[in-house]
Amino acid sequence: MRRDGGSSGIYTMAVAGVFLAGFFLTVIFGAQTYREIARGQSRNNEARALLSYISTCVRMNDTAGAVSVSQAEGEPVLVIADGQSGYAIRIYRHGDSLVEDYGEADGALYPDMAQVIGKTEEFRIEELGNDTYAIVTDAGRVLVGLRSEKGGAADD
Numbered sequence: 001m002r003r004d005g006g007s008s009g010i011y012t013m014a015v016a017g018v019f020l021a022g023f024f025l026t027v028i029f030g031a032q033t034y035r036e037i038a039r040g041q042s043r044n045n046e047a048r049a050l051l052s053y054i055s056t057c058v059r060m061n062d063t064a065g066a067v068s069v070s071q072a073e074g075e076p077v078l079v080i081a082d083g084q085s086g087y088a089i090r091i092y093r094h095g096d097s098l099v100e101d102y103g104e105a106d107g108a109l110y111p112d113m114a115q116v117i118g119k120t121e122e123f124r125i126e127e128l129g130n131d132t133y134a135i136v137t138d139a140g141r142v143l144v145g146l147r148s149e150k151g152g153a154a155d156d
Contacts, residue, residue: 047139050098050118054078054135057089057100058144067133067146069125072109076125078135081105093123098137 057080058067066081078091088105091098099114118139126134131146 046118047137050120050137050139051135051142053117054091054098054137055142055144057091058133058146061089062146069127069133070106076123077109078125079105091117093120096121098123 058078061067061080061082063081063083066083068079068081070077070079072092075093080089080091082088082102086105087103089100089102090105090109091100092109092111093099094111094114096119098117098120099111100117101110101114103110118137120137120139122136122138124134124136126136128134128143133144133146135142135144
C-alpha cells in the first residue's frame with residue numbers, strides 16, 4: 001500500500017508554518033518588551049543622573065556659606081559659590097529643562113548660553129533647616145546636607 005504523499009506534505013507544511021509563525025510572534029513580542037525595558041531604564045538613568053549631578057555639585061563645593069538659594073523670575077536658583085572669587089555655578093529651570101551656567105553670583109542669568117543638565121517640568125528647593133536642603137524635580141527628591149565647617153571643603 002502506498003500513502004498519499006500530497007496530504008502528508010500539506011500536513012508537514014502546516015506544522016512547519018505554525019512553528020514559524022510562533023517563532024516570529026515570539027521575536028516580535030520579545031523585541032517590543034526589550035524596547036520598553038530599555039526605554040524605562042533610559043528614563044531611570046536620566047532621572048538618577050539629574051539628581052546625582054545636582055547633589056554632586058553641591059557636595060563638591062561644600063564650603064561655609066557657598067550654597068544659597070535665590071529667585072529669578074519667580075523660579076528658584078541654586079547658587080553654588082566658587083570660593084571667594086564672586087563667581088558661582090547657578091542651577092535653575094529654563095523652559096522645560098534644568099540648566100547650569102557660571103557667572104557672577106549675584107549677576108544676571110544667561111539661559112541661552114547655559115548647559116542643559118536634563119529635562120524637568122518641576123524644580124523646587126526646600127530649606128529644611130540644619131543646613132539641609134531638599135531638591136525636587138520630576139525625577140524625584142534628593143536631600144543634600146551641607147557638611148562644611150569654618151570654611152573648609154567637605155572633602156578636604
